[in-house]
Amino acid sequence: MSSVAVTAQTAGPAAARAAARRRARKSSGGTRRAGWIVYTLLGITLLISAFPLYFTLLLGSSDPVEISRNAVPQWLPDTSLFTQFATVISSTQINFWTALTNSLIIAVLVSASVVLFSTLAGYSFAKLRFRGRGPLLVFVIATMAVPTQLGVIPLYILMTDLHWIGKLQAVIVPALVTAFGVFWMTQYLSESLPYELIEAARVDGASMIRTFWSIALPAARPAAAMLGLFTFVQQWTNFFWPSIVLNSNNPTLPLVVKSLQSNYFVDYSLVMGGVFLVTLPLLIIFIFVGKQLVAGIMQGAVKG
Amino acid sequence: MAVLTPQRSAPDAGAAGREPRRLGFSQRLGRWDVKLSPYLYISPFFILFAVTGLFPLAYTAYVSVHDWSLLGGQGDFVGLTNFSDVLAQPTFWKSLGNTLSIFVLSSVPQVLVAITIAALLDQNLRAATFWRMGVLVPYVVAPVAVSMIFGRLFADQYGLINSILTLIGMDPIAWHGDRLASHLAIATMVNYRWTGYNALIFLAAMQAVPRELYEAAVIDGAGRIRQFFSVTVPQIRATIIFVVITSTIGGLQIFDEVRMFDVYGLGGPDQNWMTTVVYLYDLAWGDQHSLGRASAVAWLLFLLIILIGLINFLVTRRISTSDAAPKTTRKSSTRGNA
Numbered sequence: 174m175s176s177v178a179v180t181a182q183t184a185g186p187a188a189a190r191a192a193a194r195r196r197a198r199k200s201s202g203g204t205r206r207a208g209w210i211v212y213t214l215l216g217i218t219l220l221i222s223a224f225p226l227y228f229t230l231l232l233g234s235s236d237p238v239e240i241s242r243n244a245v246p247q248w249l250p251d252t253s254l255f256t257q258f259a260t261v262i263s264s265t266q267i268n269f270w271t272a273l274t275n276s277l278i279i280a281v282l283v284s285a286s287v288v289l290f291s292t293l294a295g296y297s298f299a300k301l302r303f304r305g306r307g308p309l310l311v312f313v314i315a316t317m318a319v320p321t322q323l324g325v326i327p328l329y330i331l332m333t334d335l336h337w338i339g340k341l342q343a344v345i346v347p348a349l350v351t352a353f354g355v356f357w358m359t360q361y362l363s364e365s366l367p368y369e370l371i372e373a374a375r376v377d378g379a380s381m382i383r384t385f386w387s388i389a390l391p392a393a394r395p396a397a398a399m400l401g402l403f404t405f406v407q408q409w410t411n412f413f414w415p416s417i418v419l420n421s422n423n424p425t426l427p428l429v430v431k432s433l434q435s436n437y438f439v440d441y442s443l444v445m446g447g448v449f450l451v452t453l454p455l456l457i458i459f460i461f462v463g464k465q466l467v468a469g470i471m472q473g474a475v476k477g
Numbered sequence: 478m479a480v481l482t483p484q485r486s487a488p489d490a491g492a493a494g495r496e497p498r499r500l501g502f503s504q505r506l507g508r509w510d511v512k513l514s515p516y517l518y519i520s521p522f523f524i525l526f527a528v529t530g531l532f533p534l535a536y537t538a539y540v541s542v543h544d545w546s547l548l549g550g551q552g553d554f555v556g557l558t559n560f561s562d563v564l565a566q567p568t569f570w571k572s573l574g575n576t577l578s579i580f581v582l583s584s585v586p587q588v589l590v591a592i593t594i595a596a597l598l599d600q601n602l603r604a605a606t607f608w609r610m611g612v613l614v615p616y617v618v619a620p621v622a623v624s625m626i627f628g629r630l631f632a633d634q635y636g637l638i639n640s641i642l643t644l645i646g647m648d649p650i651a652w653h654g655d656r657l658a659s660h661l662a663i664a665t666m667v668n669y670r671w672t673g674y675n676a677l678i679f680l681a682a683m684q685a686v687p688r689e690l691y692e693a694a695v696i697d698g699a700g701r702i703r704q705f706f707s708v709t710v711p712q713i714r715a716t717i718i719f720v721v722i723t724s725t726i727g728g729l730q731i732f733d734e735v736r737m738f739d740v741y742g743l744g745g746p747d748q749n750w751m752t753t754v755v756y757l758y759d760l761a762w763g764d765q766h767s768l769g770r771a772s773a774v775a776w777l778l779f780l781l782i783i784l785i786g787l788i789n790f791l792v793t794r795r796i797s798t799s800d801a802a803p804k805t806t807r808k809s810s811t812r813g814n815a
Contacts, residue, residue, distance in 0.1 A: 201794060207600035215597050219611040222673060225626045226618070228637070232629060244640035276699045290525070293518040303515035309523075316530070320726060320782050323775040324533030326540055326761060326768050331533070347529040380507075381514035410619035412733045413754075417762065430737065432623040438740050441629065448625045455617040465612040470613070471681035 226452065228257065233257050233446035240441045257446025266436050267429055267447070268422065273454070275419075276426045279344050280408040284401045286349040292397055295358025296389040300371060310359065316352040325417060332418055343418040344425070354400050361396035362389065399469035404463055409455055426451045534779070541772035548766055559773040569774065571748050573781075574754040575660065579752065580728035582664035588720060591672050592713075595679035596705055609680070612673030623666050624737035625698075631662040640653050653739060659750040666734045670763075675720050682716035685710055722789045729782050730754050 181411045227250075234254045235246035262269045297303070298310050328347055337343040365387060390397075412427040419425060421432045433447040459466070541559050544552030563569050594612055602608055615623070630637045631652040639649035652662045686709060694704045710717075732754045736742040743759055744751020751759075753774065761771035 207500060207597075208604050211597050211600045211602070215594075215602075215608050217612075218594055218597075218673075219608070222612060222614045222669075225623070225630070225669065226614075227625050228630070241635060244635050244637040290521045294522040297515045297518035301515040301518075303512075306515070308518065316526070317782075318726065318786050319530075319534070320730060320779060321534055321668060322730060323779045323782075324530065324537055325757075326772045327533035327536035328526060328529065329761075330536075330540070330768070350525040351531070352526065355519075355522055381510045384519070387754075394596065406617060410617075410621075412619065412621050412736070416736070417758075423487040427619045427621045428732075430619070430625055431742075434625065434737060434740060439483075443627070444625065448622045452618050452622050455619075456614075459610075459614065459617045464606055466616075467609045467613055470677040471684075 186379075220333055226449070229445050229449045229452070230254060233442055233449055235442050237440045237442050244258045253442075253444060254449075257443050258450050260443055261433070261447040261450055264436075266421065267432055268424055269429060269450070272424045272429045272451075275341060275423065276454075279341060279348075279415075279425060280405045283348045284404040287351055287354045287404045288397045289402045291354030291358045291400060292362075292390060292393050293385070294355045294365075295360075295362050296385055296393070298359040299361075299363035300354070300366060300368065300389070313352050313355050313359075317356060322413065325414065328414075329417060329472050338418055339420055339423055341419075341423070344411075344415050347414070351404070354404070355461045357400055358393060360395060362393055365396075366392045399465060399472070400464055403469060406455065406459075406466070426454075457458050525550065525564055537678065537772045537775050537779075539777050540768055543769050545769040545772070546766050547761060547768055552769075555769070556720055559767075559769045560777070563770055563777065568748055568751070568756060569753075572744070572751045572753045574766045575656075575744070575748075575750055576731065576754075577662045577731055578657070578754045579664050579667070579731055579750070580725070582660055583667040584721060584724045584728055586664075587668045587672050587675060588717060590668070590715070591675035591720070592679050592710070594673065594676035595683055596709065598676065598680045599683045599709075609677060614673070615670050616674050618668070618670065620670060620733035621737050624734040627662065627666045627669065628738055631665075654749075656747075656749040659738070659745065662739060663731070663734050663750055667728070667731065675724070677715060678720055679716060682713040686712040718789065720788065720790065723787055724746065725789060726782060729778065729785070732758070 227249045230250040231247060232240055234250040234252075234257075234473075239246040260373075261267055271338065298306065305331060332338055332343045335343075338344075370388050370392070371384055374388050379387065408414075410427060412431075415425050416431065419428060421428065424432065429451055430448055437443045437447075482518050490692055542554060542556055544555045544558075546552065598605070598608055598612070618626075631639075633639065633649070633653050636652070639652075642649055650658050652658050690708050690712070691704055694708050699707060731752045735744055735750055735752050735755045738750060741746060742755075743763065744755055748756075757771050757774040757778070759765070760774060
């Protein structure tokens, strides 16, 4: 079907228009370039953002005895950092590779699920007419403000009954959908998916699900990517619930930080080396997707 | 929307199929497709959300009126005993005080600094994306890692911050001893992670402010600082409230930072920095093993969050209705400059 091409053609100009609008707005903000004071202050802000991470590298490179005597044992990281990395990775109490794999599995599966189900529901709310649509959408929006994390105790009882304690599904299943995701996709699709496209596909004889798959899904791609990214970061850094249902034998990366603290609290250089190692994967991902994260927040992503 | 009624696909099907009976069947199928699909598409969300979100929340109320042990399971119905037990515990009230104190210490400076950073980013910058990404770096550091790193910076002995204080001739602070100092340290961790994030939300709101307002201010002779306070701040007021609300929901549930602030992770020997969620955790998975009492705490905290949320909502409504241009500002808080 030619519907994908049609979407690309219509999504193209729409995206271009939005970009042009943004450009125009930015340049109309003032032709005067920012002065050095602005750059200095921003530079300081960036230093404050980066310093704790740099400090972690420093402590990871130092001798534990030095750390307990001197606030800044040295000013430059050195190769002894890699010794700490090696110790953390090979430690039998830490299970680093298991944690990395687990974090990856959880973050990928949950992001994929949140994106798929949110897009499906968002498409339905944004573009289809059905009885009860209004009240149901209000319900979704209302539940965004409800702190469902407070339902941990029955959820824990449920996981115990299912014999899921210590298993990844205990973390994955409760995170499969979010009200925010549905709201986010509804908003995006109701603004950016023209009815004409759906109509055209229907006239061509496409079934409802076919229309969703070949019209709505491609059109939803930018918003879906952002939702996926935020869900990924949120799952990757999540600690509260995984610390309840998982243990140090089958941990995620944040749980590794806790194990490091309780197993090696006397060896601060090892702990800090481990903390950096745990932070590193997301930092690397950030280099590639940071721009999209910034755009996502500026389009109104809410803290999750 | 006419497209979503089956009649529209009928001519197409009619052209394709020659036999009237088959046409009737596919038409009926098409009608069901149109009628059921919307419900089918929203059902995964509602079913999963009901099972993993709403049901546990409601069932918390059921657990909270029972004697319920982590190991022994469900016990007798005890009415509101769990609630009265918890409310009689000084630790509960102390944890609530800690939570509110950390919340205030983290949200107020955070909003002020975030607005300042946003104002800097709103200038006509070279490499704007670089600066924006730069302030977002802390967001990708897990709270537990932030807590470990800052735990070292705020170490009572030989911590960097105390060393600097000593260097400039001040007394070192007992970050793990003094109650308010520990709150400040934990609030700093929260601020580190979220300030840049909120700055970007404010930046989006600032970019949605009509530029004519600034031009008018310039004509009236307002300098940059005056423009900021007389044009920018009033225009992004709704976004400020929006950020305050979201940080309220998060700020009242602080857990990770406290768990890592010392090795025991239960808020210190005198519960000086134990938050209410950590208290809940300790009741259920600590020595007491009391899921019943923990559920009572969960419900009390839930009611508190809803109450504060409602107050926020009412304040927001009042302020937005008195706002000269509420619509543009409100829009920017939910959708930014998209």
